[in-house]
Amino acid sequence: MSERLGQKNWFIADGFIPPISNGDQESHESICVLNCNLEQVELEVIVYFEDRDPLEGLFYSIEGRRTKHIRTSWLKNDQGEQIPLGVPYAMEIRSNQAIIVQYSRLDSTQKELALMTTMGYS
Amino acid sequence: MSERLGQKNWFIADGFIPPISNGDQESHESICVLNCNLEQVELEVIVYFEDRDPLEGLFYSIEGRRTKHIRTSWLKNDQGEQIPLGVPYAMEIRSNQAIIVQYSRLDSTQKELALMTTMGYS
Amino acid sequence: MSERLGQKNWFIADGFIPPISNGDQESHESICVLNCNLEQVELEVIVYFEDRDPLEGLFYSIEGRRTKHIRTSWLKNDQGEQIPLGVPYAMEIRSNQAIIVQYSRLDSTQKELALMTTMGYS
């Protein structure tokens, strides 16, 4: 394995789950996480909003030497709180081990799909 | 909060507000800013053009622990000057505290929308 | 040639070969590699999955002062194993010399094509 395996803190500033879908491709976002470590990593996602306090405690685990393409709509804290649809937000991803994070969105609000992706900021 | 909270100076080289929209999705660009600091941050956006001097003094504030997805068409200086539509430009974003900046564009010039995004350069 | 010619280790967290194509544009992904060195470089791609051990030994060579836009569907190890279609995965790219890696996907699952690209993480 390479000596440089990523970073523990990642940020995505443009978060938005499109509330509308068309065709057989559902609008969604993913944070794609690569864990090159041998050990399982524990993630916390902190969600920042435009007009209220952050939503914390969205935890996720990824086994060693695995990737996980996490749909942001799957994330939930222990009070059952989730990222709302159709609201601009941002994410901080903290990991207990170095990881790599890429963000992608598929938008099928109109009939044809659009894609965008970027590496997270670390 | 993580020890690494971003940078104070960000650059976006491909700015362009598409002048045409179709369907219910309006063509637009956003600079998505994440402020993980406890304090409010003060931003200045400097707009560079191909054929004239930069437009300065486009200020914006973002509260602590908040994100703001700023449409570039909202920005205005105290003379009421704004970024013109349909003109290639670039942006420098200066903040008094470290922030994270991601740039996205939705283009609905033709009937279906297209998306693009990138982290800013810092 | 510039003094800074890239990195030896690159990561792409959002890998996915769309299994469906429409029109005359085939859905595909590419890892676009730029080798500015005078010598040929030897690459190994390691493929990480969500639910099984990594696939290793996908080798590729690129001559000196050449680029190669490698379709991920071309990669094969000496047992003939390839990246499966329609499965979320991630890639680590190791090179014996510094290179530059950009990742792009063209998705024509629906009638019109969508594009996304990002520099790899290094």
Added chain:
Amino acid sequence: MSERLGQKNWFIADGFIPPISNGDQESHESICVLNCNLEQVELEVIVYFEDRDPLEGLFYSIEGRRTKHIRTSWLKNDQGEQIPLGVPYAMEIRSNQAIIVQYSRLDSTQKELALMTTMGYS
């Protein structure tokens, strides 16, 4: 002006000028350059191919405190050589002063347009 104004060497690994256009949006690529310096900068673009030696000597100047969204199809060396359409290639951009480079492509090969963008690698 900020103390950190970019880099002198930039790389784009995924270059491709789509040879087909539809509708009123012409398929094209741009290297969007921001020159925050007071002085004019001199650029050289070196084009790398899959199967032949690099094309050198594509020069471009940008005035101080200006941006320029350079269509790759505009670039020409003093023998009149240009980047061919429909061929995978890569670019190295060298500047005599620090600049910021972002790459974008608009593809209207099919009826609807697709967009992609990324900061260059530096």
